[in-house]
Amino acid sequence: MLMWKSTPKTVLLLKKLGPELMKEAKEVASFLYYQEKMNVLVEPEVHDIFARIPGFGFVQTFYTQDTSDLHERVDFVACLGGDGVILHASNLFRDAVPPVVSFNLGSLGFLTSHTFEEYRQDLKQVIHGNNTAEGVYITLRMRLRCEIFRNGKAVPGKIFDVLNEVVVDRGSNPYLSKIECYEHDRLITKVQGDGVIVATPTGSTAYSTAAGGSMVHPNVPCMLFTPICPHSLSFRPVILPDSARLELKIPDDARSNAWVSFDGKRRQQLSRGHSVRISMSQHPLPTVNKCDQTGDWFHSLIRCLNWNERMDQKAL
Numbered sequence: 001m002l003m004w005k006s007t008p009k010t011v012l013l014l015k016k017l018g019p020e021l022m023k024e025a026k027e028v029a030s031f032l033y034y035q036e037k038m039n040v041l042v043e044p045e046v047h048d049i050f051a052r053i054p055g056f057g058f059v060q061t062f063y064t065q066d067t068s069d070l071h072e073r074v075d076f077v078a079c080l081g082g083d084g085v086i087l088h089a090s091n092l093f094r095d096a097v098p099p100v101v102s103f104n105l106g107s108l109g110f111l112t113s114h115t116f117e118e119y120r121q122d123l124k125q126v127i128h129g130n131n132t133a134e135g136v137y138i139t140l141r142m143r144l145r146c147e148i149f150r151n152g153k154a155v156p157g158k159i160f161d162v163l164n165e166v167v168v169d170r171g172s173n174p175y176l177s178k179i180e181c182y183e184h185d186r187l188i189t190k191v192q193g194d195g196v197i198v199a200t201p202t203g204s205t206a207y208s209t210a211a212g213g214s215m216v217h218p219n220v221p222c223m224l225f226t227p228i229c230p231h232s233l234s235f236r237p238v239i240l241p242d243s244a245r246l247e248l249k250i251p252d253d254a255r256s257n258a259w260v261s262f263d264g265k266r267r268q269q270l271s272r273g274h275s276v277r278i279s280m281s282q283h284p285l286p287t288v289n290k291c292d293q294t295g296d297w298f299h300s301l302i303r304c305l306n307w308n309e310r311m312d313q314k315a316l
């Protein structure tokens with residue numbers, strides 16, 4: 001459950017990229033500042049828009065070049081948009097992540113548990129959660145720490161924490177990709193196909209599901225190892241414990257380079273001899289639940305993916 005040591009003072013308000021959702025962002029910023037007496041931070045591009053609107057001089061911003069101390073300045077994050085905004089929030093925080101409450105104003109919104117209509121009541125619950133009888137539940141979402149290596153040496157500045165998954169694929173190369181997969185330095189298999197996904201339980205309902213992986217409740221401590229179009233009749237997806245330490249390496253005899261992406265972003269080439277090492281991050285991402293961990297998850301499975309939607313059988 002969410003327990004504040006002292007009443008939260010600063011909120012980071014994130015919204016979906018682009019000009020839309022400014023009306024909603026203005027409404028939420030005013031509510032947090034005037035009603036809840038909170039400091040409101042937004043990203044620099046959004047701040048540029050607020051700076052031109054009379055009466056919103058209270059909205060502050062931060063330097064995106066250095067977000068290393070952002071977690072110390074921000075008590076919680078409020079997101080307006082879809083799943084991509086939560087992935088973006090994850091990307092802003094390399095180390096500890098403050099609790100994230102998200103209002104679904106995007107398209108699918110599997111991870112965005114709250115509706116915008118009730119934002120006042122839900123934000124009050126988050127801010128004064130300690131004092132309410134019911135309390136506020138959170139889900140601690142595992143992230144994966146990914147680090148790129150060249151011939152066994154860490155490439156400086158190439159460390160990424162992902163909330164959904166890391167993908168190594170063939171990119172636009174016409175050749176089958178060849179990726180050696182090690183677990184704690186032991187070769188477990190070679191992927192010969194379009195690529196491979198290493199996903200968190202949170203990411204299990206995203207790309208990994210599309211590639212045939214299982215859907216895993218976010219409280220299960222594990223990582224999913226899901227091949228993409230493997231050219232083999234026996235390569236089924238597997239689930240590994242959260243203690244696994246994986247390395248995906250492009251061998252010298254691969255016909256072409258590969259590509260790696262982190263939560264579908266920050267895509268870059270992996271040449272022969274390059275590898276990406278993957279282990280559980282020490283810093284999970286806490287998301288605020290609307291109901292509770294299991295209730296929210298099944299609600300999203302049904303609302304977004306029509307999980308087991310079927311006509312009810314009539315009595316005899």
Ligand SMILES: NC(=O)c1ccc[n+]([C@@H]2O[C@H](COP(=O)([O-])OP(=O)(O)OC[C@H]3O[C@@H](n4cnc5c(N)ncnc54)[C@H](O)[C@@H]3O)[C@@H](O)[C@H]2O)c1
Pocket residue numbers: 082083084085087107108109110111164165202203204205206207208210262263264
């Ligand atoms: N074939 C696929 O299904 C496919 C292909 C590429 C990327 N993706 C996913 O897109 C994600 C990036 O999302 P984005 O919003 O920035 O890009 P995007 O705008 O391309 O959205 C991809 C879709 O995936 C959904 N999604 C994202 N995370 C999810 C999750 N944890 N559970 C269920 N659905 C989820 C989003 O709601 C959206 O509908 C990647 O992390 C990857 O998982 C999926």
Ligand SMILES: Nc1ncnc2c1ncn2[C@@H]1O[C@H](COP(=O)(O)OP(=O)(O)OP(=O)(O)O)[C@@H](O)[C@H]1O
Pocket residue numbers: 014015016017043081082083084085086087088105106107108109110
């Ligand atoms: N503040 C932001 N800064 C940078 N990129 C962002 C930001 N907000 C959203 N994005 C990106 O913009 C895209 C669309 O955003 P988002 O996912 O929130 O909306 P959507 O696609 O309509 O909803 P859903 O993902 O739930 O289907 C995503 O790829 C996301 O990563």
